[in-house]
Amino acid sequence: MQTYVMYFVGVEPFRQGFWQCVEPADSICLSARKSIGHSACHLAPDVWDWTNRGQSIASEWDLVCGNAWKLHLVHAAFFAGCIIGVTTFAALSQHLGRKKVLGLSAILAGLSGLASAAAPAYWWYMGLRVCSGAAAASMTLAARALAIEPIGPTWRGMAGVASCFFTILGGLVTILIAFLVPSWRAVSFLAAVPCIMYPALLPSLYESSSWLLSVGRKGEAIAGLAAIASANKTHLPDLPLGNSTAARAEQKGMLVMLRHARLRKRLLIMLAVSACASQVYFGVSLSLQDMAGAVYVNQAAGFAIESAGCALALLVMTRLGCRVTVAYSILQGGTACLLCALTSGGLQRVWALAGRFGAASAVSLAQLYLAELLSSDVQHAALAAAAQASQLGAMAAPALMMLTQLPSAASVPFFVWGPTAVVAGLLLWLLPDTLGASIPTSVQDMGEALSSARRLKIKWPRWPGVRQLFKNKNQSSQWTRLNDIDPDQE
Numbered sequence: 001m002q003t004y005v006m007y008f009v010g011v012e013p014f015r016q017g018f019w020q021c022v023e024p025a026d027s028i029c030l031s032a033r034k035s036i037g038h039s040a041c042h043l044a045p046d047v048w049d050w051t052n053r054g055q056s057i058a059s060e061w062d063l064v065c066g067n068a069w070k071l072h073l074v075h076a077a078f079f080a081g082c083i084i085g086v087t088t089f090a091a092l093s094q095h096l097g098r099k100k101v102l103g104l105s106a107i108l109a110g111l112s113g114l115a116s117a118a119a120p121a122y123w124w125y126m127g128l129r130v131c132s133g134a135a136a137a138s139m140t141l142a143a144r145a146l147a148i149e150p151i152g153p154t155w156r157g158m159a160g161v162a163s164c165f166f167t168i169l170g171g172l173v174t175i176l177i178a179f180l181v182p183s184w185r186a187v188s189f190l191a192a193v194p195c196i197m198y199p200a201l202l203p204s205l206y207e208s209s210s211w212l213l214s215v216g217r218k219g220e221a222i223a224g225l226a227a228i229a230s231a232n233k234t235h236l237p238d239l240p241l242g243n244s245t246a247a248r249a250e251q252k253g254m255l256v257m258l259r260h261a262r263l264r265k266r267l268l269i270m271l272a273v274s275a276c277a278s279q280v281y282f283g284v285s286l287s288l289q290d291m292a293g294a295v296y297v298n299q300a301a302g303f304a305i306e307s308a309g310c311a312l313a314l315l316v317m318t319r320l321g322c323r324v325t326v327a328y329s330i331l332q333g334g335t336a337c338l339l340c341a342l343t344s345g346g347l348q349r350v351w352a353l354a355g356r357f358g359a360a361s362a363v364s365l366a367q368l369y370l371a372e373l374l375s376s377d378v379q380h381a382a383l384a385a386a387a388q389a390s391q392l393g394a395m396a397a398p399a400l401m402m403l404t405q406l407p408s409a410a411s412v413p414f415f416v417w418g419p420t421a422v423v424a425g426l427l428l429w430l431l432p433d434t435l436g437a438s439i440p441t442s443v444q445d446m447g448e449a450l451s452s453a454r455r456l457k458i459k460w461p462r463w464p465g466v467r468q469l470f471k472n473k474n475q476s477s478q479w480t481r482l483n484d485i486d487p488d489q490e
Helices: 027-034 069-096 098-117 122-148 153-162 164-180 184-204 209-214 218-231 244-249 254-259 261-290 295-320 322-342 345-373 376-405 412-430 443-451 466-470 473-482
Strands: 019-021 048-050
Touching (some): 019 027, 069 098, 069 122, 069 209, 069 261, 098 122, 098 184, 153 164, 164 184, 209 218, 254 261, 261 295, 261 322, 261 345, 261 376, 295 322, 295 345, 345 376, 376 412
């Protein structure tokens, strides 16, 4: 909710009609209200006024016309805080555990949200949004870790993708709050209240068993897993738990991946995919508030289409694998951005929703595919880097939107988001398909597996048709075996 607040506290006031003419008979002013964009920038300040200054930070602090770039700067600052939060979580979670980090992040998110609701000036508000971004990113990662780490490897990927539905639910609740209470301060306040209350639920959560094992608290890890199994009316298998302390000691950093040619290629391509997918997702989401139609309807339609995208991604992922799903998704998002740049009005809104459909699927699956591409001993460092790349792409989206204030530059962001996403989608076909493949334990195991394969030139895979989704499981496995040549081989 802290992320989605930006769609409503910074709504563009001219396009939403939050202003009126001082003189009802002023023909020039009335003509401006009926024009495309409903802008009053070319009018004298004394001939028009806001109907309700408190509906948006743009109207309260006059972030319009020549100062409109400051509105996008606030959104970019929030994602800059997210980068700080991702980095902080990676460090604190290894020492304090996921549960404590989740509680601390929720409190910080709530306090910074409440403080931003009472911000006296623009620069105060921007600083508090940086704090909110850091807390929100750390809170999201901690909650996802607590939800996914107790799940076995068979269902872990699907659970990670399914978690996007809870994110969508938070967005829909934010829309309802903004619709019922059309005041940016009230929306900020009400979105922060659940964060303050959330730590009360922590006693009902179990600490991550992976983290407990890594710090030598094996008894607590077994007790937590047994309680979860009992709640699911089952029991733990009679198998010994792995030595997570040794596994943690064997974790390798970024330098190992950068020295290894194949790992370096896989990592850099997936970092670009994560950044481009996040850039398209937040770019088109923020652009919806400037397009034709009410902002509440546009965002509700966006979340509805996003839920459909995540559901379809789950279906396609289980049949065709992550590479095909991510590639199709980000290519669709990039193509839709290019079409947004070439259209306007209601048709532009349709293409923006189509872009959000694809980008949401790509964002939810990119890190899962990255984990399948790498060995276990480098996954932690790679996923942390991917999370930072994703937030960097998100920060670039509102930063590029500052260019829309220049003459004849309204479509420039779409012309940047579109081609970069298409290129990222095409680069994915340089990576191997991981459907049904096992994850190597170490970089050495990965190197041995690759060196034992035949040396072939890159062979581009056949793109599966729609009918492939409806084939039976045996046919799908046969298709995978016929296309199991690793394009990553040299």
